[in-house]
Amino acid sequence: MERALIVGSSGGIGRALAAEAAARGAQVTGLSRSADGLDITDEASVERAMAPLEPPFDLVFVATGALQIGGNGPEKALRQLDAGALRDQFAVNAIGPALIVKHALRLLPRDRRAVLAVLSARVGSVGDNGLGGWYGYRASKAAVNQIVHTASIEIARTHKQAVVAALHPGTVATPFTADFVSPEKATPPAEAARNLLDVIGALRPAQTGGFFDYAGREIAW
Numbered sequence: 001m002e003r004a005l006i007v008g009s010s011g012g013i014g015r016a017l018a019a020e021a022a023a024r025g026a027q028v029t030g031l032s033r034s035a036d037g038l039d040i041t042d043e044a045s046v047e048r049a050m051a052p053l054e055p056p057f058d059l060v061f062v063a064t065g066a067l068q069i070g071g072n073g074p075e076k077a078l079r080q081l082d083a084g085a086l087r088d089q090f091a092v093n094a095i096g097p098a099l100i101v102k103h104a105l106r107l108l109p110r111d112r113r114a115v116l117a118v119l120s121a122r123v124g125s126v127g128d129n130g131l132g133g134w135y136g137y138r139a140s141k142a143a144v145n146q147i148v149h150t151a152s153i154e155i156a157r158t159h160k161q162a163v164v165a166a167l168h169p170g171t172v173a174t175p176f177t178a179d180f181v182s183p184e185k186a187t188p189p190a191e192a193a194r195n196l197l198d199v200i201g202a203l204r205p206a207q208t209g210g211f212f213d214y215a216g217r218e219i220a221w
Contacts, residue, residue: 012174040096
């Protein structure tokens with residue numbers, strides 16, 4: 001890994017990914033709302049942030065996402081569904097990453113292996129859903145998985161060695177999960193970052209378009 005772009009580098013997982021990638025010898029570029037004013041839901045903002053970047057990047061990692069937006073947490077029942085909250089989930093967790101992928105394509109080299117990874121979540125799996133609930137978050141993550149898979153097909157036509165993947169980091173001890181799991185039962189961000197970069201390092205072009213967990217195991221769609 002020579003050059004890495006971490007989008008969402010001020011978040012708990014993004015910050016840890018940037019630190020771990022640098023520790024592994026990568027030249028790391030970070031983009032975030034707090035440092036760069038990046039609003040992933042606004043394409044003009046995405047274009048402004050990414051236009052100055054010069055290719056190639058060996059890794060582009062979209063480490064953005066939100067579970068609670070505007071005080072709205074995960075729904076436990078149909079009666080809690082709210083159109084505005086659903087739109088917010090899709091804007092942050094599906095549309096935003098899609099815009100990043102759109103503008104990141106030009107940064108990937110065509111003459112060697114490169115990875116475009118998007119942070120997803122196991123709860124976005126339709127096949128692995130046995131509990132129900134969390135309608136907006138589940139649906140938005142299922143949507144971003146479809147975006148990743150579809151983009152991988154297009155990207156493979158021009159970037160034969162590229163790997164495009166959706167990754168589930170496990171339950172990581174960040175403010176994102178603080179209301180749902182105690183820190184001692186969650187994975188520390190540094191460990192999660194090591195796991196994710198190990199998975200990325202092992203993925204081959206034949207696996208492009210896949211959905212994998214922090215141990216490299218494929219997750220059902």
